[in-house]
Amino acid sequence: MKALKIFEEAYEKEVIEKNFSRREALTKGLGLGLKTALAAVPFGLLDALGNKAQAAPSNPDIIKILNYALTLEYLEDTFYKTGLSTNGLIAATDTTIFMQISKHETAHVALLKTTITALGGTPVAEPTFDFTGGGQFPDVFTSYQRFMGLSVAFEDLGVRAYKGQAVNLLGAKDVLAAALNIHSVEARHASEVRRLRGSKGWITIAEADGLPGFIYDGEENTVQLGIDVTSITSVDINAVTQAFDEPLAMPPVLTIVGPFIKQ
């Protein structure tokens, strides 16, 4: 865990700061005021965001979130492309499923890049990935079971990651809409591969089904809007936890994907 923590810090520093906030750093360093910094933002956007009564996320904050999402989508996209191009890995009967998932991840990468650029940002470059997770999963592209396991891990994590950012996009209606519409697709993927792997399509308590347990930390929650749902419904605690997927914030998500990113 210590290694992960160090990685996370290095990752945050090098990837996020370098790529996500370069313009902020530049403007600060050069002593430019807010007005100059905002001059780089497209007029219509500035106009709209600047006059929201509700605290809408700033343009750099939106871009930071989208670059984070893009990093996760790169991971998935390259994972499936590698899996599909590895002869004999994916069962012939399941190829259609993984081709469909792969198609969506490629589309998500393109959509996020386009959106980031449209917002005046720079899409992060694709990192180099190590799908063995630093040697933890050496058989990722030789064992179909392992490949499916990591697929479930990435999809369930993707669902949690997008869910974790939805609130941070409140007030940026169009970007929020796009994020929600990607989010439910990741959930469709997760359900499909979970079932292919012999699990239920939904998450019970925080059961990891042989995957690294920390991916599911917090999924055991039964309290929603301050209401313990188990106390107001006839269904049991297992079903209650299945019925609500839980979000995950950016730092724990980056800690989990850290070992898969070689920088």
Place this chain on the structure above:
Amino acid sequence: MKEQKLHDYLQETLHRPIQRKRFLRFTALASGSFMLGLTACRKEGHPGSGVIDVGSADIGILNFAYALEQIEAAFYTKVAASWYKNAPLSEMQVLFDIMHHEVAHRDFLKKALGSNAIGDLQFDFTTVDFTSRDSVLKTAKALEDTGVSAYNGAGPFLQSADYLKIAGKIVSVEARHAAAIRDILNPKSADFAGDDTVDPATGLDLARTPNSTTYGQSIVATANSFLLTKISATQLP
């Protein structure tokens, strides 16, 4: 108007590479549907006509979700009360789980809405043949896809961060259901996230506001096809 500017800007840049038809559909979905909502507002909403209006703003959206969850919970409860012919255990298990989730969603939303909650609805499932696997599963598919697109469509209109969180927690479970039902209907195919619901060019799932007719019948109309007590969402898009 300011918001419209941002919207136009994003639509223009975001969807440039997408084929025109899809672009028009998306644009109509996002902005045109709001106009339809306003039109519907004038046509419907006769107080005292027995139609239950879900209300406005966040409470309206949550009540609309509550209405859909009531329908889903009632549907699966009926399915599990008399299984279709030769229902295999694997399918019964999935439908049983889903029933529990929808009951949990329904009970939770009722509690969360408190005195703002619409009443208990009465259902009309005469269009469903509960002895037929095909009829049950196709209805389940329609309800789950409707649920996903409804939460996706209404989510961005929510003002409260807490309610947005809740919508996010529920919609992904509805999407898990939709994928499972679609896979049971057409195993090992691409249907679990088929091109009919996920745009292959953008990888975006469908989003529909309550009154939008961009993709055919509105969600309100679909809901009403299963209801004796009709609902309306005249103050929602």
